[in-house]
Amino acid sequence: MKTQKTLPFLILLFELFTLSGLTEVTGRFAEDCVLPCSFPPGEDEAIHWKHGTTNVHSYYFKQDQLSQQNPGYQSRTALFHEEIPKGNASLKLHSLRLNDSGSYHCYVGTKSDKTDKYVTLKIAVLPYYTMEYENKDTIRLLKCYAFHIYPEPKYYLNITWGDDNKPIQTTKMSISQDGPFFSVRSDQNITNPNSSYQCNIQNSYLNQTWTAEWKTEGSLSSEEGTMISIPCTSAEVCNDTKELIITWKKVDSASVGLEEINQRNYSLTLRDLTQSDNGEYLCNISTPHCTQITVRYLHVEKRNKDIDIWIIALTLLLLVVIILISILSFLRKEREPLPSG
Structure with a gap:
């Protein structure tokens, strides 16, 4: 990533x-x-x-x-x-x-x-916040984190969740410590993948509010060997272009090369598609106060091998016909009598 x-x-x-x-x-x-x-x-x-x-x-x-x-x-x-x-x-x-x-x-x-x-x-201490998405064995899970927290955040930091901006029961926060600093985590199962999910972190010690949203968009399909552009749009609240960070990754794999990301509309371009390109693609748009995660599924269809065989056969047949016509034309010219002097 x-x-x-x-x-x-x-x-x-x-x-x-x-x-x-x-x-x-x-x-x-x-x-x-x-x-x-x-x-x-x-x-x-x-x-x-x-x-x-x-x-x-x-x-x-x-x-x-x-x-x-x-x-x-x-x-x-x-x-x-x-x-x-x-x-x-x-x-x-x-x-x-x-x-x-x-x-x-x-x-x-x-x-x-x-x-x-x-x-x-x-x-x-300057904290930072993030949201992570996991999809393993049909279980979809969101994790909301607050890192580098000081002092102990038990009484002043709160993480809440929403489903389509409606409050839902929040899981218990877990707090861990590394040296003098603390980390806070809260998980949320995705029970309805057609909904959007919001994570809100309130830090009253710093008077800070941070919001993250997860959502899915329509799936895309294309054929092996072709090129496709996967779009990603940001919500207005996450559209601070001065501090905007765009990250694309294929879920459960490494990050995508930066050269493949269009810096104007944040779309991701994949070339010469193969079956290994099948899967979920995650676009993460982040600013200091907001993160938006958009997930799209890409289905790469296998190229029809029978059609490929027919195309090759027709191409070879056309090539043979052209060669035969050329030979016949040459022989015809050879048989023509030379003009008398």
Whole structure:
């Protein structure tokens, strides 16, 4: 299967809200974020940031003082020096790590005032979602996945299913863990192949929604040795051409060569058909927020060997007739008397 650029489904997240003096920030794993802290402007500012009891960053005497900084924050913190006289002691934290999450204390002292602010940092890992289709021994199965999830998704991630956009009973989600990251899976049997099936993933931690749809289209047939184009159309919701990924594959086999996919209408061209080309073909159209899987069945008819034999026989007969006519014409010319001089 052609690599889906995935395909991941990403949201640049920087949420702030203040409740009773407590500020909460959600930053994205491995990227940068800013922990806000404001204070009444004054002279001789002394700024100290701590993560629990860990020294994160200090500033006094008009410069950074990092001799007591915890090694885990080395080269990863910065203040906005030009903003400090204006009452801004916010801390920029680079390359977020999972253990950066938690409560931060910002203390600012000036000649005239003291300020204490608390910021809770939540780390969001960039997840990606996908749907897979299986057809084995007459059992058709859809699998919906959420990968690279953090923190544990038990209480904030939900997978639901629909049949022709009508809710159906959802199977229990299974959660697995690989290191600090989690994966979530939900399966759905296809009981009516003429229906469309929808998988919806709600991630309340990131305020994300992802939707996938599976459907079948009419079957196609062609004869051995011929060429055929298998169409694939995308739903309007999955038509973000800037981030559109097209993948074709024959179910239970390897992916189809990219050169066979028409990049304008997403159709797949198969040439010189053989019996091995019989089967289901899956077109996967994906964007960060949507996936659409369309399945078509291709039946390759055997070429009629009797007709082939007759065509060969008639061709040979025609060739023999042409040769005989040529010989007779030559002999006739040989028998004609030469003109007298």
